[in-house]
Amino acid sequence: MPVRKVQVAFGFTDGTWREVEIEVPEEEERVLDEDEVREEALLLARQMEFDGKMISFRSVLHISSPEGGYCEESWPY
Structure with missing residues (x-):
């Protein structure tokens, strides 16, 4: 099963932040568009915890990209 890799930044209430790579699975016969990948990554990100730290964003x-490697652009959300 192919996956899209998404880099997500987590900001914590103590002023620190962490960058995490999340893998979003795709179906063999359907490539997700960027908005679908972003939404799924954020859903998966909401399930993550970091040693009890409170997440602010x-x-x-x-x-x-569907072919592998990261796109040049970034999308703050």
């Missing part, structure tokens, strides 16, 4: 930084 999540932001999508980069989405990999």
Whole structure:
């Protein structure tokens, strides 16, 4: 099953942040568009926890292209 890699930044209430790569699965016969990938990545990101730190925001930084590798542009969300 192919996956799209998404870099997501998490901002914490203590002023720190962390960047995490999330893999969004795709179906063999259907490539997700960028908005669908972003939405799915943020849904997966909402399930993540970091040693009890309170998360103040999540932001999508980069989405990999269907062919692999990251696109040049970034999308703050």
